Amino acid sequence: MLRSASLVSGIMQSADQSLSRIQDFHQLVRVCLGCLGAVARRSVTSY
Numbered sequence: 790m791l792r793s794a795s796l797v798s799g800i801m802q803s804a805d806q807s808l809s810r811i812q813d814f815h816q817l818v819r820v821c822l823g824c825l826g827a828v829a830r831r832s833v834t835s836y
Contacts, residue, residue: 803811
């Protein structure tokens with residue numbers, strides 16, 4: 790529990806230091822998830 794709390798605080802600090810990079814990464818992840826979701830829906834409807 791304590792270790793995860795320190796990990797979260799470290800992540801928050803790094804997020805404060807490189808916020809724009811993290812936002813770009815989140816955008817990239819969102820796009821990737823959208824593509825994967827579309828492919829999954831297409832494969833599910835094709836079956």
